[in-house]
Amino acid sequence: MADQPLKEGRPPSTSGYTSVLGGAKVAGALNAEGVLRRQAASEDLVVAELAEPSEVGFWRLAVARFLHHRAATASLVILVFIIVTAVIVPVFQRDLYRIQDYTHPYGAPFQFHSRVVALPAGLSIPIPWSDHLFGTDGLGSDEMARLIRGGRVSLTVGLLAMLGYIIIGGVLGALAGYYGGWIDNALMRMTDVIIAMPFILVVIAVTAAFGGVSLTVLVVVIALLGWFEIGRLMRAQFLVLRESEFVQAARALGASDFRIIFRHIIPNSLAPIIVSATLGVSGIILLEAALGFLGLSIPPPEPSWGNMLSTYEEDVLRGTAYLIAFPATALVITALCINLVGDGIRDALDPRQR
Amino acid sequence: MTFYVIRRVFIGILLLVFMSAAFFALTRITPGPPFSTGENPRAHQELITRRLHNLGLDKPWYQQYPAYLNALVHGSLGDSYVNDQPVSKLLMERVPNSVLLLGVSLIVSLLIAIPLGVFAATHQYSKLDTTTSVMSYVGISVPAFVLGIFLLIAGAVWLRHLTGGSFYFPLFGMHTNAATTDLGDLAWHMVLPVTSLSILSIAGFSRFMRASMLEVLHQDYVRTAKAKGLPARAVNYKHALRNAILPIVTLVALQTPQFVSGAIITEGIFSWPGMGLLAFQAALDRDYPVILGVVMLTAALTVLFNLFADIAYAVVDPRIRY
Numbered sequence: 285m286a287d288q289p290l291k292e293g294r295p296p297s298t299s300g301y302t303s304v305l306g307g308a309k310v311a312g313a314l315n316a317e318g319v320l321r322r323q324a325a326s327e328d329l330v331v332a333e334l335a336e337p338s339e340v341g342f343w344r345l346a347v348a349r350f351l352h353h354r355a356a357t358a359s360l361v362i363l364v365f366i367i368v369t370a371v372i373v374p375v376f377q378r379d380l381y382r383i384q385d386y387t388h389p390y391g392a393p394f395q396f397h398s399r400v401v402a403l404p405a406g407l408s409i410p411i412p413w414s415d416h417l418f419g420t421d422g423l424g425s426d427e428m429a430r431l432i433r434g435g436r437v438s439l440t441v442g443l444l445a446m447l448g449y450i451i452i453g454g455v456l457g458a459l460a461g462y463y464g465g466w467i468d469n470a471l472m473r474m475t476d477v478i479i480a481m482p483f484i485l486v487v488i489a490v491t492a493a494f495g496g497v498s499l500t501v502l503v504v505v506i507a508l509l510g511w512f513e514i515g516r517l518m519r520a521q522f523l524v525l526r527e528s529e530f531v532q533a534a535r536a537l538g539a540s541d542f543r544i545i546f547r548h549i550i551p552n553s554l555a556p557i558i559v560s561a562t563l564g565v566s567g568i569i570l571l572e573a574a575l576g577f578l579g580l581s582i583p584p585p586e587p588s589w590g591n592m593l594s595t596y597e598e599d600v601l602r603g604t605a606y607l608i609a610f611p612a613t614a615l616v617i618t619a620l621c622i623n624l625v626g627d628g629i630r631d632a633l634d635p636r637q638r
Numbered sequence: 639m640t641f642y643v644i645r646r647v648f649i650g651i652l653l654l655v656f657m658s659a660a661f662f663a664l665t666r667i668t669p670g671p672p673f674s675t676g677e678n679p680r681a682h683q684e685l686i687t688r689r690l691h692n693l694g695l696d697k698p699w700y701q702q703y704p705a706y707l708n709a710l711v712h713g714s715l716g717d718s719y720v721n722d723q724p725v726s727k728l729l730m731e732r733v734p735n736s737v738l739l740l741g742v743s744l745i746v747s748l749l750i751a752i753p754l755g756v757f758a759a760t761h762q763y764s765k766l767d768t769t770t771s772v773m774s775y776v777g778i779s780v781p782a783f784v785l786g787i788f789l790l791i792a793g794a795v796w797l798r799h800l801t802g803g804s805f806y807f808p809l810f811g812m813h814t815n816a817a818t819t820d821l822g823d824l825a826w827h828m829v830l831p832v833t834s835l836s837i838l839s840i841a842g843f844s845r846f847m848r849a850s851m852l853e854v855l856h857q858d859y860v861r862t863a864k865a866k867g868l869p870a871r872a873v874n875y876k877h878a879l880r881n882a883i884l885p886i887v888t889l890v891a892l893q894t895p896q897f898v899s900g901a902i903i904t905e906g907i908f909s910w911p912g913m914g915l916l917a918f919q920a921a922l923d924r925d926y927p928v929i930l931g932v933v934m935l936t937a938a939l940t941v942l943f944n945l946f947a948d949i950a951y952a953v954v955d956p957r958i959r960y
Contacts (some may be wrong), residue, residue, distance in 0.1 A: 332837060477657045479935040484902060484915050488788065489929050492921040570781045574903055577783045578918065599792055608791075612784040619779035 301318055301365055322454045341486070349632040356628020359460040359621035365378030370435040380432040382585045385424030390599075393419035393606050418610050430587040431439040431610050437581075437588035438618070441502055442569040448507025454557070456473055460515075461522025462545060471519065482572065483509065502581060506568060516558055521553035555633040561627035573615055589615050643949065655938055658710065658930070659703060662928075665926045666699035691717065706930075715934070716927035718920075729918060733898055733935075735812065736905070736912035740897045742828060744890070751840045752886070755847025758857060759882075760874050763901040768958040770844055774951035776866040777841020786907035788835045791828050831908040835901060841848050846889065851882040895939035 340348075350467035351357050374381070399413035462469040475570055487509055494501050526549070534548050575581040576590015577597075586589055589611040596607035690696050694705065698726035709716060715725035758767040790809065798806035807830050813823055854860065855878055863873045902914035909915075913932055 379729055473653070473656070476653055477660060480653065480657055480940045481661065481894065481933055484937045485921070485929070485933060485936075486661070486664075488902070488918060489921040489933075493665065493924060566779065570779075572783055574783060576907065577903065593787065596789055600787070608787060612787070615784060616776070616780050619781070620776060623775065623779055633940065 308440060339513050346629075346632040349630050353628040356624050356631075359624035359628070360404060362617065363621045363625060366435060366614075366621070367400075367439060375431075375433045376435055377429050377432070380426055380429040381587060382425065383419065386417075387424065388420055389424045389605050390420050390551055390602070391420035391424070393417065393532040393610075418558075419606055421607055422604075423595065427610055428605065430592060431589075431614060434589045434592055434611060435614060435618075437499070437586070438569050438572055438590075438615070439571045440499065441506070441588075442565045444503045445506040445510065445568045446565050448503060449511040449514045449564060450557070450561060452519050455512035456511075457515035457518025458522050458545065458550075461519035462526055462541070462549070468519070471515065475516060478509065478512050484571070487571070487575065488578065488580060490577060497575075497580060497582065499582060502575070506571065510564075510568070513564070514557065514560060517556055518553065521556065522549060525549045525552055541598065559626055559630040559633065562629055565624060566622035568628070569622070570615070570619055584637055639952065643945070644950070645696035646945050650929055650945060653941060654934070654938055657709065658707065660932055661930060662703050662706060663699050665924075666702065666928065675936075710934075714929040718928050719925045720920075720923050725927045728928060728933055729913070729935060730909065731915045732916045735910065736901070737897050738903060739828065739831055739912060740835065743832045744893075746832060747836040747839040747843055748886075748890070750836070751843035752847055752883070754840070755844040756851055756874070756879060756882075758844065758848045760870075762852065767848075768942060770848070774845045776826075777837060778845070779864040780838070782838055782901070782903040783907060785837060786904050789830050789834050793833075803887055812911060812914065823832070831904050831910055834904050836907075843886065843889075845887055847882070850885050852876065854878045854882040888947060890928075891943060891950075892940075895936060895943045895951065898935050898939060924949070 308453065312373055360471050361405060392501070394417065396412040396414050398410040400408050402408045416426050416428065420432060421427055421430070458472050460468040490509070491497050491502065494505075531548055534544050539547070572581055572588065573590035573593065576588045576592075577594045579591070579594055580591050582588045584595065592611040593608055593615075596611075599607055630633050662906050687696075694702050706716065715729070717724055718728060752767075754770055758764075758770045761767055772779040793807040794809045795806075808827050809830075812827050813819060836919070855936075860873060860878055861876050867878075898913055901912070905912045905914035906918060918931060920932070921923075
């Protein structure tokens with residue numbers, strides 16, 4: 285096409301949003317004649333771009349923008365490392381996290397000694413080696429194995445409870461926003477009730493009532509009490525999109541409710557939900573840790589970052605602060621990375637909000 | 639306006655009744671009745687059954703609830719199962735402690751966070767702005783108990799070692815002993831918990847303040863003021879700050895009712911005898927009337943403050959009509 289050179293000079297990053305609004309109108313005007321088209325294109329760079337839909341899709345652009353955000357990308361890498369470690373390492377370590385060595389309690393961390401490693405060619409070299417890199421706790425259990433195993437619990441609770449938020453909040457919010465009426469009223473009153481209750485207190489009261497808490501109970505309780513934020517967000521999205529022109533157009537064409545919801549509204553409502561869900565996971569992980577700290581999460585010997593903190597808090601006066609330092613650091617780094625990734629996703633999905 | 643207020647009060651009361659029913663049911667249908675935890679092995683099952691019967695706890699929740707609601711309407715929150723004291727008396731003992739702790743830390747954190755946020759916004763991308771952003775990022779990712787334990791170790795253990803035992807902060811409670819009730823001693827005991835709570839809210843508030851201020855600074859009337867040649871100081875602090883501070887006032891107003899439910903974790907770490915500790919202990923003991931009392935008090939104040947906030951909006955902003 286004639287306006288090809290004009291397009292090439294422009295960075296692809298700005299096209300995603302501007303085209304949605306003016307696109308149809310401008311394209312219609314341009315269909316008139318070739319001469320007119322060229323004229324219009326040379327007059328206005330934006331018009332040229334709108335007439336020719338960008339080949340780079342919304343999600344590709346979002347990924348590019350996300351990768352541009354250095355802190356977020358670095359956080360994502362760290363987060364992936366944490367998740368992979370928490371998933372894979374316990375498989376090899378098996379029961380290491382609960383093997384107690386009474387002869388070596390309170391082993392200091394980062395103690396190295398040299399260990400001779402045999403190489404295939406008959407050679408052997410000494411390398412620095414540590415039996416318990418992060419030391420051992422009062423029962424002689426390996427701190428690192430417990431830390432990794434505990435991370436598994438924290439991440440599992442965070443992800444599963446968020447899945448629960450999305451399922452409950454997403455479905456109820458969508459129904460309320462789309463159909464309105466009594467469903468909407470009931471949902472809004474219900475969220476009013478939940479918001480008026482002190483959240484952590486209610487979670488504590490309910491988990492305390494269950495006595496011995498299991499992973500399932502924890503996830504279910506948190507999911508049942510925390511979904512309303514996602515629910516409200518979903519409702520707001522549906523309320524706006526329901527009245528939008530492209531949904532009305534789809535309805536006029538005879539699309540069913542099912543098709544309108546899944547094909548038109550949900551793909552367009554995802555961005556804020558994804559951001560809120562990402563940020564929510566760090567909130568849940570911190571909540572689980574708080575509950576563990578209060579003794580209301582997974583019971584020992586199964587470690588979680590929260591119950592490690594509460595167990596080792598008693599040892600602080602012995603001068604073994606390192607036992608607390610590891611789970612505390614892991615918790616803070618994980619939460620920080622999730623928050624940074626969440627912010628990165630927000631900026632990537634909605635460049636207007638910067 | 640009058641009609642609006644009456645309607646809102648009515649809805650608020652309905653909401654509270656519904657909430658009390660929901661929470662009442664929640665405590666009753668979760669497994670494990672009261673008197674089953676921390677049980678005395680010598681207590682006879684028969685005795686426990688009789689006690690449950692006397693309290694009406696052997697009936698289903700919907701048969702117990704009308705009696706509770708009736709008492710509630712007559713201004714009684716019931717008696718604690720653990721020590722038979724009226725719940726309202728227990729609450730009145732604890733509420734001032736929590737309000738003192740959380741109120742002081744709110745004031746401290748606002749005094750630090752607002753100037754910090756304003757400075758960060760007016761000097762966007764400066765060194766201090768970047769530092770503030772990074773610190774507040776870390777701040778919102780640090781859980782209360784990690785910070786609390788750290789301060790406990792640093793302020794009460796390390797400091798004691800460093801100074802040879804002559805200077806350190808107290809670990810527990812509000813007073814050194816029952817005899818010392820002077821303000822100095824109280825303030826000394828508040829240092830660590832207030833620091834712990836403040837650091838957490840400074841992170842949130844300064845971020846919020848910065849965002850709010852930046853938004854206002856980019857508005858047309860601020861540009862006009864600058865274009866007229868007003869000095870930057872007048873533009874920033876007279877024209878912009880006044881509008882930027884409004885959302886934070888709302889935020890604070892809506893957070894205030896949470897004061898009465900205390901800060902469970904921080905109060906727990908520093909053994910501060912506030913509502914948080916009371917509620918936590920009650921939850922462990924399954925002392926339903928006390929838990930319900932704390933939840934209802936918080937909920938009632940939340941509803942009330944929401945109403946105040948909406949009315950205040952209408953008074954301040956004449957464009958809002960109900």
